[in-house]
Amino acid sequence: xxxxxxxxxxxxxxxxxxxxxxxxxxxxxxxxxxxxxxxxxxxxxxxxxxxxxxxxxxxxxxxxxxxxxxxxxxxxxxxxxxxxxxxxxxxxxxxxxxxxxxxxxxxxxxxxxxxxxxxxxxxxxxxxxxxxxxxxxxxxxxxxxxxxxxxxxxxxxxxxxxxxxxxxxxxxxxxxxx
Numbered sequence: 001x002x003x004x005x006x007x008x009x010x011x012x013x014x015x016x017x018x019x020x021x022x023x024x025x026x027x028x029x030x031x032x033x034x035x036x037x038x039x040x041x042x043x044x045x046x047x048x049x050x051x052x053x054x055x056x057x058x059x060x061x062x063x064x065x066x067x068x069x070x071x072x073x074x075x076x077x078x079x080x081x082x083x084x085x086x087x088x089x090x091x092x093x094x095x096x097x098x099x100x101x102x103x104x105x106x107x108x109x110x111x112x113x114x115x116x117x118x119x120x121x122x123x124x125x126x127x128x129x130x131x132x133x134x135x136x137x138x139x140x141x142x143x144x145x146x147x148x149x150x151x152x153x154x155x156x157x158x159x160x161x162x163x164x165x166x167x168x169x170x171x172x173x174x175x176x177x178x
Contacts, residue, residue, distance in 0.1 A: 021080035025058060037073075046066070105174050113133055125152050
């Protein structure tokens with residue numbers, strides 16, 4: 001049996017912190033691995049156990065402060081309450097700016113959009129996200145759309161866990177255009 005692995009050789013960074021939205025981290029991580037990517041999970045500390053909103057654990061591979069945009073093809077930002085804390089971390093914000101400046105994938109779902117908002121990279125970008133952060137997105141200069149997935153150049157965004165299949169298809173469309 002042959003499997004389509006359009007992301008062979010690609011490296012993706014995803015962020016983790018306590019009270020991350022469990023499905024929004026694990027579904028994309030596993031889907032990207034299935035597509036051939038290597039996925040590195042970074043938190044404030046390396047080799048640290050973080051607990052999701054629904055109690056599912058995730059052990060970080062690396063510390064965010066050690067991550068460099070040149071080592072990755074894209075960034076995935078799960079939602080939950082985690083983004084509200086991580087968006088206060090200057091290393092996180094600089095990393096997101098570096099991904100944006102390099103024109104590399106920045107994919108945020110649900111409340112994950114808080115991090116690109118705080119990094120100042122959403123001005124003029126078409127996005128979606130949790131209805132709870134719609135005003136934050138608009139006030140940051142983003143162009144709001146209520147859709148399961150919105151793709152604007154290297155930016156991919158979705159609203160909620162129910163949108164995860166569309167979110168992952170959007171990530172694949174950006175990383176492996178046909």
